[in-house]
Amino acid sequence: MKLIKLTAISAAVLASTAALAAEPVVVVDGNKAVAYEAEPVAVAYQAEPAYAYNADAGVVRNTTGAVAGGTKTFFQTAINPASVSAEIGTLGYGANIGWSLNDKVELQAGWAGGDVSDIKDNFDVNDIEYDITDSDFSNPYLGVQIRPAANWFTMGAGIIVPDNDIDVEARASGNFFEINDISYNAAETGTLSGSIDHRNKLAPYATIGFRPNIGNNWGVFGELGAAYMGKTDATVRAVGDVDSIVNYTAENGTVKGTATRAEVAAEAQKELESENWLEWMPIVKVGATYRF
Template structure:
């Protein structure tokens, strides 16, 4: 769906440039059809996946960027709550529209915009080499088994803010780096264990089911997970 959105946007931009074969003057502002033609493209990879973008440059201080990031990215111990470490496998789907403002017309820019977020994370926690696993800050034995879960960001449309730099290699090619975050709101979370739900912690006070319910609430309500961090690097080309 997101790829179709990008293709449609590019098609509209191209069609608009063909139709606007002469300058339109309205309210003292002169608009040229070639302003609808992208001024460049870029390829990028980062925490929200890999993908690319179309770039429009109305003037030396502003770029408008329409892009898409997706794909599976995995690493270990990505999410940690009260001592429980989860391996996270990410299924990223992010389409975005940003304005990049260069206040000093140099490499530095500030980015602001919106993203369509449809990213999901598969979580898996395992007992350690000692056969123990922590749930909600309490220690359980191996009879709990593995802990399986899913985390999904609930806000489809999320505001974005970031900063970046984009030095030029020559008059056509350049590189860029950017960090920022989407405000996504609290995620939706499910957690369950593959072993006994009635297994008690080592102190005999809490069952695995109770501990997982508490941990799910913390993941869903912790301010830390209201933000989806972004860090990306890429290569740009100007037409």
């Protein structure tokens, strides 16, 4: 009988946890009454994420939250090392995007081009000065920027895919066009115009530069270097009557003979191609960068 009473009382105690936390428990055993002081039981609960995996059920309870949370994390991870830059230089006007692998290495993909005749307007080949009258540059590139000391100093390298067309017009030096030590009468020769393009379809490049930060997100940069564009194809033609006669002289000033204007243009073309103007294309550029 005592066992039955104790069992019933124990069950009542377990079922009344709220009352146990505030009141003592009295157990009657025969003619004796014994009071027990119930101690409060502290139970800690930890909130689970809304999309936590339930190991017992084998499912994700909130798939929408899981996808949204994962997408946000992936987006933040992908975008935080990224940057965008705007630039101007000898390759043209352009922009690039970058992605930092770490504090020393950044991958870049960009494009520079447009009409660069207002950036560089002339060049010399021996004694003939050529004015750049028009140009159409397109230089997509892939490269890497390295910060050897993890500071503002950078070294760059990569590949350009050049597609650059340059229109030129020759100007005489004084009263003569000096071509291969022959002086052609400039007034009789008239205007010589032509075009240049590079043969290389892929052009490796290398640069050194600086990239200081001017805030949490903004920075500036400058680079110096060169790209190997390869040999050039050139065309030079006489404007007007190509069969008109031009007198030419040797260095001592004596008249050596005559040539047609078309023949003078052909000699200028040979000289221009032999010089391989811009076989090594100088790279000079400055710009600004925004880092996400």
